[in-house]
Amino acid sequence: MMSASTSAAATADAAVFDATAAGVASPRDTIVDAVREALVDAFGEKFRDSRPLVTSATKPEFGDYQCNAAMALAKPLKCKPRDVASSLAEKLGPRLSAICEAPEIAGPGFINLRLRDGFVAAKVKSMVGDGERLGVPRVTNPERVVVDFSSPNIAKEMHVGHLRSTIIGDTICRVLEFRGHDVVRLNHVGDWGTQFGMLISHLKEVAPEAIEDGAEDKFNVGDLVTFYKEAKARFDEDDGFKEIARAEVVKLQAGDAESKRAWGVLCEASRRGFQDIYSLLGVELEERGESFYNVMLPDVVSDLESEGLLEESDGAKVVYLEGFESRDGTSQPLLVKKSDGGFMYSTTDLAAIRHRVTTERADRVLYVVDVGQGSHFAQVFQVARRAGFAPEGVQLQHVPFGLVQGEDGKKFKTRAGETVKLSDLLMEAVRIAGESIRKRREEEGGEGYQADEVELERVSKVVGIGAVKYADLSMNRESNYRFSYAKMLSLQGNTAPYMLYAFARVQGIKKKATEGLGDLSGTEISMGTPEEAALARMLLRLPEVLEDLEVDLFPHRLCDYMFELSSQFNRFYENCPVNTGETEEFKGSRTAFCSGTADVIERGLGLLGMGTLDRL
Ligand code: ARG
Incomplete structure (x- = not known):
């Protein structure tokens, strides 16, 4: 344990650092900029636009951050990594002296950087006094981001894949929104396609009253799923019905009023079922289903044609792709218009890209869809680029996720073998x-x-x-x-109950400690023990975790971070009494640690779309 005088020194130091701490850049950003400058200084202008890799140190003995630039540059510079590291460190040291101790070279040529305690203390102080944002800066160049997620299909049950999409998509939106981006949450509902032929025909026969004006609430989704199965069975078995269904598709596409009303009844019934789930989850998004893009489809095809991308294949219109050959070497084109004149799922996605780029003015479009649709999106993105529907500056990104399996690793089913509602x-x-x-x-x-x-x-x-x-x-x-x-639902491990419990506990300690203390902003942070120093550093990582999440869209980063934070808090609380009389001197600072931890966990859970509780 460090002596009280060291901590007093850190506190005094903190006053000196106040100006820096108020700056918006995260320590990592400051370090990256300094490394770049140092590279230019040591090795020339060609490094002006480099983005050196700086990562959080994996062990406390490596400091807080590590930079591997020297190792990456040794070969091109034809020098030994350690020599590159020492030239770099020499230029880097003075640039970072306000926030870091002198750089240390380790192993084959890593540069280890340790934040100065005074800087850390000042940063934590400003974070605790920062209200809602907790030291997380808003981006300076907000982007308009369209997030396509959830996207279940009409007349079918929403399944666990859609649940994953809804949960992951919502979190991504929340993080982007918190960072200051302008997010459009779109539900690309599957509300169009030839299956509506059989569904409408069946509806007209079995429940004609449902199509009458004002009778839209005759169905619920539970009924609809059985209904879908019945319609499908008839379609597969009965040729007469198949004919009727085909004719119904043509009527629907031609805009026949009765067919459209029947279609609306089916959509409305599904929508109610979807909304039940969204309400339970507390997720909000705007429905803009496939049918929204119908009017744009002919143009998509004719524009592909004028771009010279369209070819005929057995009466159908296709686009040949680069890099999509099947094993025998034959190309696998993307089908955009069938020989019967019908359009495809991908045609709609092409229209949607163009609409999102042109009308929605998106800078980034994200598709939170299962990994199985990876090649669909790769193909659609390629065609959209080549056709000029999405200029290179607009980022199109499939955000894939894996399957949900049962506990036995097999397909997720009820005991009776049914899909789970x-x-x-x-x-x-x-x-x-x-x-x-x-x-x-x-x-x-x-x-x-x-x-x-x-x-x-x-x-x-x-x-x-x-x-x-x-x-x-x-x-x-x-x-x-x-x-x-x-x-x-276990209380052990990195789970919701564990985190909720951790929050309730820290919040309780904080409440007790704050009684009589009042406003904590302005409290000087002292870090007299290793546990306080470590907790302080952990709190400061929040902005960097969110920055990384914004780039690679992996929400588990935030969960891992919160779990580590609460373990670190436990170590702190074991060693640093907060609510006992003996440490009056540190009470303010330690209460600020509790407050910072509680606020970060609460914010983190909020970004994951979860509520918190004061008691479990
Ligand atoms: N409705 C589709 C499905 O259930 C997902 C749609 C995803 N979004 C998109 N733009 N294709 O598989």
């Missing part, structure tokens, strides 16, 4: 959460305990829904993931 799945999590909370409270409350049913229901919902979200978000989204109520 999402509302059942979510309510089951809420039920299990409620049961275990009730049980624990009964044990703790002893005899005469009376549950507050209303509060219990609210708490169970926060925990249950939070658990489903957190379990999904804490995984690398690209992996498949095994859905397990037991795991996601």
